[in-house]
Amino acid sequence: MTDNKIQSETKSFNLQRLSGMIRKESLQIVRDPSSIAIAFVLPVILLLLFGYGVSLDAKQIPIGFVIETSDTQPQSFESLFKHSDYFSPSYYSTIHDAKQAMDKRQISSILWLKNNFTEQLMSGGNAPIELIVNGVDANQARITEGYIQAVWQIWLKNKAIQNKQIMTIPVDMDYRIWFNSALKSRNYLVPGLIAVIMTLIGAMLTAMVVSREWERGTMEAILVTPIHISEFILGKLIPYFILGMGGMLLSVAMAYWLFDVPFRGSFWVLFVASALFMLTCLGMGLLISTTTRSQFVAGEISILVSFLPAFILSGFIFDINSMPTVIQWITYLVPARYYVDIIQSIFLAGNVWSIILINCAYLILMSIIFFTLIVKKSHKRLE
Missing domain, CATH: 3.40.1710.10 (abc type-2 transporter like domain)
Structure with a gap:
């Protein structure tokens, strides 16, 4: 095969090479039980702990x-x-x-x-x-x-x-509670926890996929193949996208059938919004992975920039409006903030489009930024 033919094949997108890359990464997931555990076992454990063990309700x-x-x-x-x-x-x-x-x-x-x-x-x-x-x-x-x-x-x-007396009260208040009339913190916590779970699956797993190749010495073998950089990126992301969406479906099923969290919106709207959020998390994780060649360092960075902000700064537990102004501005950089707004609205209020559309737009923007940086940082060279 001539050099010109090799170069032309490298520049063109090839579905066969992409399927081969997907198959390789899928086999890697199957051979590594920790990935499957993070996607399916960890959500069950977290939901059981938060659903039954953590409550913001003041009782007894x-x-x-x-x-x-x-x-x-x-x-x-x-x-x-x-x-x-x-x-x-x-x-x-x-x-x-x-x-x-x-x-x-x-x-x-x-x-x-x-x-x-x-x-x-x-x-x-x-x-x-x-x-x-x-x-x-x-x-x-x-x-x-x-x-x-x-x-x-x-x-x-x-x-x-x-005593047949009239009790004078300055204000006679007639109040009604919307969206969570039972005042159960579980109805608020469980949907928000799904955002944290998807951040764990999306960002932490993909944060180590490229660095793992460097540590195991298999990246050099990949670089000498005619695979296009877009095929490499998609081959790495697609298996973890499927894994993450599977974890999302499991979490939603547990929230609805096990914890009786009301679901008032559309499942397909939730599915599309979850897909956008998963792409954002995958982009964040892969960007981390392309900037470091150590799995340990990549894992630590992913915890600092994805999991902890998703847990603390997304509005999952702590009210963003109660935070200092500087911290409130920082929360706009946390993708989970937008997904928490979406998923809590879909579960408790329904399809509130004014909330869903603006937050989906932010997720699309963040996905574009992450994948643009990934393409610029990804090169088929050893340096």
Whole structure:
């Protein structure tokens, strides 16, 4: 075969060479159980841990009661806590004992009903109640305070109805909860976790595909073949794209059938958006892999620039609007931010096109940037 013919074959795109590259990479995945484990076993483990083990719901809050009077008024107030799923009351004879229990982390708050509770209440004044809340966990402290205030308002309304009195409230609020009416944090966490799982599969696996070839000494053999650089890139990406989409389908199935997360949007819209996000993650991982020849270094970089930002800066757990302004601007560089918006909207609200289209546009833009850089960084030479 002449040099001119070899050069012309190298410049032209060839499906046979591409299929051979895909077959080679697929066999590599099959022979390496860790890739399959990351794609299918790790999502199951993470979803089970977050679905059953992690909850942002405040339930069974350990609260200590110190009731210094035996009147029926404070007992009726205390009974509301006893029959609530949000509190787990304990009882102490003195405030000193209750404070000791809080120091030992046995309870997280103290509700102190003093001995002149009924007298003050009947006289029309403020009943002497003191609330002490453990503020180490500020979020839990605010939730506990809000729950107790809500119980207090309910009790006051019930007393006014029993006494045939009109309880004057400055604002009578009629509220409705949309999208997650059950107020289950699982419905919020599980869809967001799918974005983290796809980042793990897409970015971390492909971050080592090229560096692995350099470490094993097989890259030199690939470089002397007439394979085109686009065939090399596609041959590396397509098997992992299929692997990542398979992990996505498994995660969505678990979210819907195992965790009963409502799914109000279109499956095909989710599939297309997931494909765009997977391409973005694959592009990020392959860009990392083309810039380093060490699998260890590539793995460390992928954790720093893909997994950790997807976990912390995507809005998966922490509200982006509550972050400092500088950090909020940094989140625009995190692809998972856009996918979390899409998948949570599709699951809980439906096909909200104003959210889906703009975030898909950002994912397309980031994919173009990553693959443009990959093509510029990828050359068929040993240097």
